Amino acid sequence: MKPSTILLIGCGNMGASLVGGWLDKGIHARSIHIVEPNPSAVVQEYVQKGCILSTTLPDNIYTTDIIILAVKPQTMASALGGLKAFVGPDTMIVSIAAGTTLATLSAAFDSHPLCTxxxxxxxxxxxxxxxxxYAPESVGVVARSTVDDLMSAIGKVVWLESEDQLAAVTALSGSGPAYIFHFIECLENAGVQLGLSAELSRLLALETVAGSSALALGTTVDVSTLRQRVTSPGGTTEAALDVLMPQLGALMRQTLAAAAKRARELAG
Ligand SMILES: NC(=O)c1ccc[n+]([C@@H]2O[C@H](COP(=O)([O-])OP(=O)(O)OC[C@H]3O[C@@H](n4cnc5c(N)ncnc54)[C@H](OP(=O)(O)O)[C@@H]3O)[C@@H](O)[C@H]2O)c1
Structure with a gap:
């Protein structure tokens, strides 16, 4: 990845993951400027590696290539104050905050066209x-590929066709880990109810979720077919799915709808 100056605003869970990924990817530590009021031990480690750290926006103003906004939505308004001075015509601004719209970002930076x-x-x-x-058309192919590179430091990257889809994404993959954790909790508790120890039940639940996901990711066969293949007529899985399937689909639709509604409310 070509060296660029990155100004990272907020280095909590997500910001620290990004910096770790960038360093692993070979981005030069000196090109990463972290602004974080309460730097954690991991942030201090990044500083040892050469990243620059400020607890507030620095007085020495410069034009940065990239700004990444990784603060909580409720602190976004105050985090945006003063940042305009670091934005030049080619500065890319990327926000990972749920609920802060492109309209809000663009307004904070005098209709700056390069917001994602x-x-x-x-x-x-x-x-x-x-x-x-999601980026508007004003963000061209090269800028998108830079964002893609930056975000791929923490996993896979997909692009959306409209900003509104972010509410559905927040509901599915953003909040999704919590649903999966709860699903694992439920599997564990149900296993305990059938006489397994909590430790064994948890291990079986975790490995079943991880292994099934890895299997599904590693094949072109769709998950419905995978499900049908492990469901023998008159067998145990069929008996289980007869209970689960009439309820889970509707429940997941309601679950995601509630999260998407909340994401839209937060976006104002
Ligand atoms: N965590 C997730 O799974 C996840 C998933 C998707 C999206 N996101 C989004 O990612 C963003 C960050 O989430 P997170 O979990 O990393 O939150 P976090 O751990 O709370 O990190 C945010 C950091 O920003 C700092 N901060 C607050 N005001 C600041 C300012 N004006 N300038 C610079 N730094 C400031 C906070 O310091 P203080 O603690 O002192 O306030 C905190 O250390 C959120 O907007 C969230 O919606 C998170």
Whole structure:
């Protein structure tokens, strides 16, 4: 990746994952300027490696190539204050905050045309995330490919056709890890109810989810067919799915609809 100056605003869970991924990808530590009021031990490690750290926006103003906004949506307004001074005509601005719209970003930077939104998810912290990005047409192919490179440091990257799709993405992959954790909790508890120890039940649940996902990702066979292949007529899986399937589909539709509604409310 070509060296660029990156100004990262907010280096909590997601910001720190990004920096870790960039350093692993070979981005020069000196080109990463972190602004973080409460730097964690991992941020201090990045500083040891050469990243620049400020606890507030620095007084020495310069034009940066890229700004990544990785603060919570509720602190975004204050984080945006003063940032305009670091933006030149070619500066790319990428926000990973849920709920901060491109209209808000663009307004904060005097209708700057190079703003992109990206929605990563929690497995990004181990480099296994998936990030969905949306940029308007004013962000050209080269700029998109730079964003793609930056976000691929924490996992896979996909591009959306409209900003509105970000609400659905937030509902599916953004909040999704919590649904999967709860699903694993439920599997574990149900296993315990059938007489397994909690430890064994948890291991079986975790490996079943991880192994099934790896299997499905590694084949072109669709998941419906995979499900049918493990469901023998009159067998145990069929007995289980007779209970699960009439309820889970509707429940997941309601679950994602609630999250998407909330994402749209947060976007104002
Ligand atoms: N975590 C996820 O799974 C996930 C998934 C998708 C998207 N996101 C989005 O990613 C963003 C960051 O999430 P996160 O989990 O990394 O949050 P986080 O751990 O709270 O990190 C945000 C960091 O920004 C700092 N900060 C606050 N105001 C600042 C300012 N004005 N300038 C610079 N830094 C400032 C915070 O410091 P203080 O703690 O002192 O306030 C905090 O350390 C959020 O907008 C979230 O919607 C997160």
């Amino acid at each position: 939104r990206a929605m990563p998810n929690l497995p990004a912290t181990i480099g296994c995330g998936i990030t969905a990005c």
